[in-house]
Amino acid sequence: MYRHSIPYKHKGLYILITLPMIFMYILIAYYLYTVNILNLIIYCVFFILTIILQSYNCIYWECPHVGTLCPGAGGFCVLSSPIGKLLIKLKIRRSAKIYKFVCNIAFLGFLGIIFYPVYYIHKISVFHLALYFFIILFYFAAMMMFICPACGAKTACPGGQLSSKIKKKR
């Protein structure tokens, strides 16, 4: 039987690495709102779409951390965990076809979160844009080194595969 709600061991470290990202999303959201409320709505839609669709991936891969504070990518995927628990309760069918479709759209949502604000940040200054990508790359490197592979989707996720390779070589 699928066991879930197993707490992730290194929550403190995950929160420490992820908090700057969450702070950055909030700043970007506020800035997009000051430019035009429609920009904020589009930005939020990318998050909502990715979070909801990722929850299907969570249950498809039978992630043990569904229903707990999980080490979800980007920080926002943490919210996929309780939704995943709801999907389990609703006995949502796991299917490879649905998974592939959901995974592709979730990935587009993920790209939207990263790249949608680029144009607007660039309008502030090139320095702000460089800082934005620096924070993302720093977060990615920290996740690879200290957190991944911890997610249920580690065998399918390119990040999970990469971190597994890095850790094997050590």
Ligand code: SF4
């Ligand atoms: S660690 Fe990943 S797969 Fe597991 S519940 Fe969190 S977002 Fe879902």
